[in-house]
Amino acid sequence: MQVIRVHRSGGAATKDPLLLIAGGPGQSGVDYAVVAAGLLPESVLDRFDLVGFDPRGVGRTQPIRCEHADTGTPTFPDLLTDAGYARAAGLMRGITNECAAALGSKAALFSTTATAVDIDRIRAALGQSTLTYLGWSYGAKLGAEYARLYPDKVRAAVLDAPTAPGTTWIETVERQIAGFESAFDQFTAWCATQDSCDRFRDVRKFVGELVRKAQESPIPSRRPADDVPTYGVDVVDAVVASLYDDARWPDLADGLREAADGDSGTLRELADAGRGGDSEDALLVINCNDSAPGPSEGEIRAAGARFAKEFPLFGVWGSWQLFGCAFWQPTRHTLQPPVAATAHPIIVVGTRHDPATPYGGAVAMAAILGNAELLTWEGQGHTAVGRNDCVNRHVADYLASLTVPPHNTRCAA
Incomplete structure (x- = not known):
């Protein structure tokens, strides 16, 4: 160690x-x-x-590193349809199985x-x-x-x-999504007092439309060294990363204003800064070993439908988390x-x-x-x-x- x-x-x-x-x-x-x-x-x-x-x-x-297959274009799960649920479940099952296979008998440690x-x-x-x-x-x-x-x-x-x-896995996910919705309300209240937000007085509506448009047609970056387009899921990731610390709110406001002009450079920087890299594998394995089995398919689909209605900005995005450890098979050590x-x-x-x-x-x-x-x-x-x-x-x-x-x-x- x-x-x-x-x-x-x-x-x-x-x-x-x-x-x-x-x-x-x-x-x-x-x-x-x-x-x-x-x-x-x-x-x-x-x-x-x-x-x-x-x-x-x-x-x-001894860092946990799982070899993950390319999942293709970043997207949101549509748990309300059979095809969407099957695709999302397949991706999460694959990620889980890849980590279990990489660790073998050591997974439970x-x-x-x-x-x-x-x-x-x-x-x-x-x-x-x-x-x-x-x-x-x-x-x-x-x-x-x-x-x-x-x-x-x-x-x-x-x-x-x-x-x-x-709390159950679904309760934990729901509380976090609700937390981000509430924090975004705090950001919008702050944004209303800033000159940098004068392009989008209704910030929640603007971000929702930006996410939808970026998912249909990714936003390019005008920075010469960055040729990776920004999809809707990346926009949400950028917002989420910025809500962790109100010191990042000015950067988020700048990124949204730039995105309105067709430049996603700042938003991508914010999104990338909030992603965990290899640590995502450790997060999956340790959380799953700590957790009780579940949730079931019925519980995931019901919660996904409810989140989409109750949490307009982060509900669909957060539905990925509902799968959690549903497919994890190694021995667990549920926390007391x-x-x-x-x-x-x-x-x-x-x-x-x-x-x-x-x-x-x-x-x-x-x-x-x-x-x-x-x-x-x-x-x-x-x-x-x-x-x-x-x-x-x-x-x-x-x-x-x-x-x-x-x-x-x-x-x-």
């Missing part, structure tokens, strides 16, 4: 380790530890060395529970009787599993932007509810307008853990630690001295 320890000069003469648990599953924690050194407050860097790791199957730790056991090995290797750690997104889910398995080994834990434990009797309260952080892991997930995680306190940021985008001074201050105090924020603390946007 690849591990990195980031030490900044200054502060305490001897620094304890702060384990950082990156998102995904599929994000490199080694790479993110370097990024986090520029995001976390100086008081944390003065008190702790940052320790990042690539979980099994990720980055530099990659799961959140297995990685939580690895984390305890890291704790022992660091010479720590108890562990202090901070997890973002999927890393919060993994951190909760560690606390469930080893509650007596947790000194302090911060879980930022977790998903809601115990993360009840954790830790010596000190765990801090769960939730962002009020988080599109990827909606705020309700943080509320549910704090409640299920049992010994936890919820810290809320009334902001935009995915995750809060490292992005908001108020959240950073409470997290730094907690990590250093186990000072728990007052009950129901909320940080302004």
